[in-house]
Amino acid sequence: MAKKVSLIICLVTIGSVLGLLLTGWLAALHLVNTVFFCSLCLLIAGIMLLLLEKGFFDRLVVGFKRFFRSFDKSKQFLDELEGKKQHLPRSRTFAFTMPVLLSGVILFLLTIFTAFLL
Numbered sequence: 001m002a003k004k005v006s007l008i009i010c011l012v013t014i015g016s017v018l019g020l021l022l023t024g025w026l027a028a029l030h031l032v033n034t035v036f037f038c039s040l041c042l043l044i045a046g047i048m049l050l051l052l053e054k055g056f057f058d059r060l061v062v063g064f065k066r067f068f069r070s071f072d073k074s075k076q077f078l079d080e081l082e083g084k085k086q087h088l089p090r091s092r093t094f095a096f097t098m099p100v101l102l103s104g105v106i107l108f109l110l111t112i113f114t115a116f117l118l
Contacts, residue, residue, distance in 0.1 A: 004099035012038045032114050039107030046101025
């Protein structure tokens with residue numbers, strides 16, 4: 001996992017430097033700003049993946065299914081009569097959730113610290 005985190009951090013930093021070189025705005029402040037926005041994107045993506053993994057939206061999905069099924073009373077009655085229960089959807093697991101989240105946090109904290117030094 002440490003290799004994945006360091007790879008993501010290196011790719012974001014190299015991409016930010018190359019992007020700044022191509023635009024001609026190579027300055028420390030612009031580099032910190034670019035890496036900061038990239039780290040925010042990684043952080044948001046990691047948090048969303050973590051929410052999906054932990055099943056945060058599963059109850060919401062079941063609630064919507066129950067709500068839309070309530071319009072068809074005959075099917076609802078048959079399901080209750082047969083004793084069918086609502087099953088929660090299975091949560092997915094992603095191998096890249098923690099590396100993305102950790103690299104976003106590390107880059108975020110690094111850019112916050114660097115911004116105070118500038």
